[in-house]
Amino acid sequence: MCTVNVSELCDTFETEEITENIITSSTIDAINVSNTESVCTKCGSQVEVSLRNKNGYCKTCFLSMSRHKFRATLGKSKLLRPNDSVLIGHSGKANSTVLLHLITADVNEPVSKKLKFQCKVLYIDDGMVKGLTIEERECIKSVLMKEAESLPLTVYTIPLLNCTIDSDCKQIHPTNIKQMSTNEYNDTTLRKVFENLENDTAKDELLKQLRRKLLISAARKLNCNKIFLADTSLDLAIKILGDVSTGRGSQLSLNVAFSDRRHEDIMLLRPLREFTGDDIARYLDCYKLCPIFSSQKYNVPFSASIRNVAKNFVSKLDSEFYSTVSTIYRTSEKLATKCEKSNSTNINPNTLLNVCILCEAPLDLCYPPEEKLSVVQAKWFSKFTSLGSMDALKKEKCQCHGSGCNSFECESSVKKYLCYSCNLIFLNSKKKDTILPNFMFSKIQEKFELAKLQKELADFLL
Numbered sequence: 509m510c511t512v513n514v515s516e517l518c519d520t521f522e523t524e525e526i527t528e529n530i531i532t533s534s535t536i537d538a539i540n541v542s543n544t545e546s547v548c549t550k551c552g553s554q555v556e557v558s559l560r561n562k563n564g565y566c567k568t569c570f571l572s573m574s575r576h577k578f579r580a581t582l583g584k585s586k587l588l589r590p591n592d593s594v595l596i597g598h599s600g601k602a603n604s605t606v607l608l609h610l611i612t613a614d615v616n617e618p619v620s621k622k623l624k625f626q627c628k629v630l631y632i633d634d635g636m637v638k639g640l641t642i643e644e645r646e647c648i649k650s651v652l653m654k655e656a657e658s659l660p661l662t663v664y665t666i667p668l669l670n671c672t673i674d675s676d677c678k679q680i681h682p683t684n685i686k687q688m689s690t691n692e693y694n695d696t697t698l699r700k701v702f703e704n705l706e707n708d709t710a711k712d713e714l715l716k717q718l719r720r721k722l723l724i725s726a727a728r729k730l731n732c733n734k735i736f737l738a739d740t741s742l743d744l745a746i747k748i749l750g751d752v753s754t755g756r757g758s759q760l761s762l763n764v765a766f767s768d769r770r771h772e773d774i775m776l777l778r779p780l781r782e783f784t785g786d787d788i789a790r791y792l793d794c795y796k797l798c799p800i801f802s803s804q805k806y807n808v809p810f811s812a813s814i815r816n817v818a819k820n821f822v823s824k825l826d827s828e829f830y831s832t833v834s835t836i837y838r839t840s841e842k843l844a845t846k847c848e849k850s851n852s853t854n855i856n857p858n859t860l861l862n863v864c865i866l867c868e869a870p871l872d873l874c875y876p877p878e879e880k881l882s883v884v885q886a887k888w889f890s891k892f893t894s895l896g897s898m899d900a901l902k903k904e905k906c907q908c909h910g911s912g913c914n915s916f917e918c919e920s921s922v923k924k925y926l927c928y929s930c931n932l933i934f935l936n937s938k939k940k941d942t943i944l945p946n947f948m949f950s951k952i953q954e955k956f957e958l959a960k961l962q963k964e965l966a967d968f969l970l
Contacts, residue, residue, distance in 0.1 A: 557794065560786045560830055567794055574783075574791055578610045581779050585766055588734065588777075590624035595732035597723050598631045598663070600648065600800035604738035606791050607780055611736075612660055625734070629661050630680075630726050634668040636695045637702055637715055638809035649683075651800050656683045664726070668715075669698045671722045672945040680726055701945060706936040708810035713754060713933050715809075717866050720776075721947070727774050739778045742785045745822050745836040750815035755929035757843075759869045764840045770868050784833065864927040865951035871927055925952055 546555055548566040550573075555564035565573065582588055596611070598604045608629065614622050631652055635645040649665070656663035666680045705711050727735050739747070744764050751760055762768050768776035780788075792799070810816060826832040862871050922944070923931055934944070 557790050559790065560784075570790065571794055574787060575610065575613070577782050577787075578779055581766070581782055582777075585777070587767060587775065588625055592625040592734050593730075593732040594625050594627045594734045594736055595723070595727045595730060596627055596629045596661075596736045597719075597738065598629050599738065600631065600652070601738075602788050602792055602799045602802070603740050603743070603780060603783075605797055605799040606783070606788050607736060607738040608659065608661075609791075609795060609797060627661050627736075628730055628732060629656075629659070629663040630723065630730075631663065631665045631683075632668055632719055632722055633665060634715065634719065636699065637668060637711070648800060653683045655800070664730070666722065666726060668718060668722065669695055671718045671725070671947065672697050672701065680729055704937045705933065708813040709754065709815070710933045710935075710937075712810040712813035712815055713929070717930070717933075718945070720867075723776075724771060724774055733774055735774060735776045737776055737778050738780050740780050740783045740785060740788060741833050741837050742822070742826070744778070744781055744840070745826075745833045746815060746819045748836055748840045749818040749822065751929075753814045753818065755932055756867075756869075756927075759867070759927075759929075760840050760843050762869055764837065770863075781837075864930055865925045865948050865955070866930040866933075867927060869927060871925075922948075922952065925955055 547553070547564070548555055548569055549563050550569040551566060553566045556567045557565045557570040559565070588594075596604075596608065598608065611623060611627055633645060633649070635648065640648075652663065652665065663683045664680050665683055670680075702711050702714070705714065723735055727733075748760060748764055751757060751763055756763065762770055766778055766781060791797075822832065822836070863869070864871055922934075926934075
């Protein structure tokens with residue numbers, strides 16, 4: 509005889525009723541959300557700009573919010589003064605195009621709200637390193653000249669090879685002046701430097717350092733004491749993972765913070781660090797701006813580098829989890845080394861000797877005693893134990909085969925004045941001592957002579 513479990517039957521009816529109520533309530537919530545999203549979050553008008561964080565704005569409110577975000581980032585830092593002269597590093601990509609527009613778009617603003625500082629724009633021609641043809645580089649120059657005509661700022665251009673042959677940036681000139689054609693540049697020296705490097709990561713790292721060095725030199729030549737970099741929150745998140753992967757973890761506070769103060773006379777600022785990639789794309793759409801490098805071909809010069817791998821990883825993860833970028837780059841603000849804290853309180857007379865000649869960040873050997881246990885020290889100890897003795901390590905360091913080598917061009921001297929990450933750039937290069945850029949040899953010679961002078965003076969001191 510069959511029996512029916514009354515309790516199971518009641519549970520089934522109750523479950524169906526609850527499920528029906530959930531479906532009905534979720535449908536009502538979806539309708540309410542869709543009605544809310546069709547209205548501007550600030551003024552209640554029709555939505556024209558939809559962001560990934562499910563906030564919708566009308567065009568006027570979105571642009572007002574973007575300008576406020578840009579000005580608030582500059583204002584709360586309290587680092588800019590009315591008599592400052594700012595050099596804007598223009599890469600031709602979307603983020604630098606938005607930065608230029610934000611600076612020049614205050615024509616209709618009241619006098620009290622206008623930006624008081626003077627601005628100049630610099631474009632660095634690095635097309636040869638990125639694999640662009642002469643025709644493509646000439647086309648980019650013509651587009652840049654048209655863009656310069658519409659800007660109320662003076663736009664300067666300079667080839668990347670200046671960092672290897674001209675440390676004083678004598679070839680810097682405005683775009684409206686007749687320039688040397690691209691095929692007249694002698695790129696042989698720079699091409700040999702990059703061809704000598706082993707992989708895309710080393711080439712990408714060297715390119716970034718050479719661009720930064722050239723920006724600093726050009727700012728000094730143009731009498732600018734501030735430099736604006738167009739790094740967004742996405743760029744900073746990628747830079748954090750890239751720096752940690754390439755051995756620059758101790759430099760995060762310099763490379764990611766709003767201000768980079770590694771130079772006494774020039775400060776690098778990042779006013780777009782609060783902007784997301786979505787903000788940049790919507791801003792371009794609102795004003796119908798077209799960046800010079802709008803195609804993906806120009807944006808990925810070294811596809812196999814660690815930083816491009818990190819970029820693909822962060823971009824894919826951010827597409828699935830919206831807070832990925834903000835979590836990464838907000839975390840970096842809390843990271844600092846004890847070396848930086850000690851340098852901020854104590855003035856070191858040997859600062860020139862304790863700075864990397866390429867990235868100009870503190871060397872790994874200048875950390876206080878409690879910070880000596882690092883990856884650099886671990887690798888050095890592993891190398892020491894593998895060779896078996898200190899005498900073998902000393903013989904391995906210098907390749908000059910001479911007694912009492914004092915040459916600043918030997919490999920051991922080159923390693924001595926480079927930080928751990930910059931050493932990795934030239935780690936497996938074929939001709940490290942002859943293919944380095946000229947300014948690096950000049951810096952090595954300067955530091956070598958200074959150390960020699962300090963050693964001579966020490967004999968006369970009590």
